[in-house]
Amino acid sequence: MSSGACPFTPRMVEGVVLLANGLTVQEIAGELGIRSATKLLTDARRKAGVTTNRAMVYVSLARRWIPWPDPGPAVGQERGELEELVWAGLRFDVLDNHLPGVLASIARTTTHQVRDILGNLRKRHQVSHCGLLALGFPLELLSGREGTHPPATVRKPEPAAPTRTSTGPWSGSARTGPWRLTGQQNRALSLLPECRSFADAAAAMGVSTSTYRSHLKTISNIAGVSCLRALTHRALQDGLLSAPGSHPPLGDLNPEVLTVWRSLVRNVRDPELPAEIAAGTGLDGRTVHAALDQLRAEGEPDWLLVVRGWAAGVITARDDIDRTPRATRPPARSPGEAPVLRPPAPTAPDSAASPTDRLGLLPTHPTAAAPGPGRGAGTALGQRVHLGRDVDAVCVPPDVCRRLLSVTSPREWGPVLGRVDAGNALLLTRTGVLRPGWRAGQARLLQPGRTMPLPEQGRTAPGGVYWAVPSNTPLWHPERLEQLLPHPLGAGYRTGDAGGGR
Secondary structure (H helix, E strand, O other): OOOOOOOOOHHHHHHHHHHHOOOOHHHHHHHHOOOOOHHHHHHHHHHHOOOOHHHHHHHHHHOOOOOOOOOHHHOOOOOOHHHHHHHHHHHOOOOOOOHHHHHHHHHOOOHHHHHHHHHHHHHHHOOOHHHHHHHOOOOOOOOOOOOOOOOOOOOOOOOOOOOOOOOOOOOOOOOEOOOOEOHHHHHHHHOHHHOOOHHHHHHHHOOOHHHHHHHHHHHHHHHOOOOHHHHHHHHHHOOOOOOOOOOOOOOOOOHHHHHHHHHOOOOOOHHHHHHHHHHHHOOOHHHHHHHHHHHOOOOOOHHHHHHHHHHHOOOOOOOOOOOOOOOOOOOOOOOOOOOOOOOOOOOOOOOOOOOOOOOOOOOOOHHHOOOOOOOOOOOOOOOEEEEOOOEEEEEEOHHHHHHHHHHOOHHHOOOEEEEOOOOEEEEEEOOOOOOOOOEEOOEEEOOOOOEEEOOOOOOOEOOOEEEEEOOOOOOEOHHHHHHHOOOOOOOOOOHHHHOOOO
């Protein structure tokens, strides 16, 4: 290729040099002190007349618009013929998710082997695809005369018969790859690991933000996922997105943060994520929220955290979007409190009262949680209650609630709400007895005067709120709670020790 005058602005040159040095798009933005480098690189690709960052780096090095990098220890390393062919093929101006197939056709090998070679090269040299391509020049794998187009003899994958959908601007477009995506859908998916926002990705595609969102929604439906976190993870698993190069973890992370990080791939809607992580890992809601805040400290969206998790080795292809990694933790106890022997909390009670007792509030299967002999059913509370007028709510830690239920007869139980995100339980009781500001040990009365929404029976509301004991159970007697809650509720404590009954 002839050199010619460099069409880049000085800032573009800086960005392309950093790209050739193996930095990611996010790292380039940090180095340049800008919010996002996506538009900068998109404009540079347009000026270079190519569509991928790899091809732009190749053209820039071939025409000497940017200096060649120092090969460092890569000089003198032995490489096989197939490895050199795949390495040099990084210059082809095809989308990342199509590149392994193109290289496999040229090398007459399998796509899986090409991906393994690329992964080993990235791991060995600790750079991105663009960084590998740039190293190819000083290592004499590339000269700049090859060009960015694959050989004409390479057969493109045969598309299936054009698929028509009832709606959408890309109806009837040929679909390729394991998910049978259109070209525009492939492009939209490939931008996810590069962009911090929909607006950046839409600008890179030259479409509106709403159109880009529509592409992602369609792709998510095809992939059978409900969030971008799971979509990104599944695309990496299936090879539609290339696994990123090595990236250092986010500082010193404790085991709880690493567990939450791995759990980001969980296929649930974003508002339900903290509750699902807490339920699946055994971590309390506050720990989950603190871990999420630490992971999100740099302002990256969760789908980019999934990409970084792959790069750091925290998230792997073995992580299932429908299963949360379990974190084993001992039950919390108050200082000086003696261990309490109790039956293990069920993971999936067979009662309709609580399809999943996420906080383990029930000491046994709640088959007796329904009104027992001599105790009529209460009135269903509806969708919301006014504290201080309809009910009072006593907030207790999960272990206190569990012990309270274990030392009282199920006939005495009143409605109990589990709150996974908050990491506590609410005992709903009659009004007019407990004074505002009432406390007893670790129990406290919620301040009256506000309206509190309630979940549907058998369902979990945002925040992980669910009924551990049904809402149609008669309300707790406040006098009974006053008798029970100030006591340690240890293993030797029984109902009769408090005196009186309901």
